[in-house]
Amino acid sequence: MKRTIAMALALVMAAGWLAWAEEAAPAVLTVPSEIKRVVVIRLKNNTDLLKGLEQAVQKEKIKNGVFLSGAGSLTSFHVHTVNNTTLPATQAYTKQTGGVDLLAVTGYVLNGRVHAHITLVDDKKAFGGHLHEGTTVFTFAIITVGILDDKADLSRFDDYRWQ
Secondary structure, eight states: OHHHHHHHHHHHHHHHHHHHHHOOOOSSOOOOOOOOEEEEEEEETTOBHHHHHHHHHHHTTOSSEEEEEEEEEEEEEEEEEEOOSSSSOOEEEEEEEEEEEEEEEEEEEETTEEEEEEEEEOSSOEEEEEEOTTOEEEEEEEEEEEEOOTTOOOTTTTOTTOO
16 A cells, blocks of 8 residues: 555656646746845965865855956866857867957856856967866956845756757
8 A cells, every 4th residue: 555655646746747847848938036245266276166166156156156356367278169050050160379368258157067158369360169177277266246135046047958
């Protein structure tokens, strides 16, 4: 009897999860939140930018946040950009060494996970993309994060499959 009840409960829970997983995303979704506090992060020479941001998020116990600004310089970068117009998206990866200025860090901390984009400039052009490991700080990098309410559910905001 206990086994039957447990099995029935498991099926009900699975059905509820599947309904949630298959729920269509609204065309416009808003999640109001105040900025609870601001954290300024400084990364020194030879620090991986993404790993440094992930360490800071963990250290500061940031669940949800928005990158407000970022500046500094890099000796190498690794980014990707979208290079098609139909789902699923395909990415073009760029990995390069050489001095560039870091003009901006944008993106979010979504349920403790860093989703960051960077804007860079060299002596000819500005460019950027989705941040990957292998992006190394030269002089320093300073990034400012606005901390949002932990209760805000941002977990699916960057899930392209949620349509």
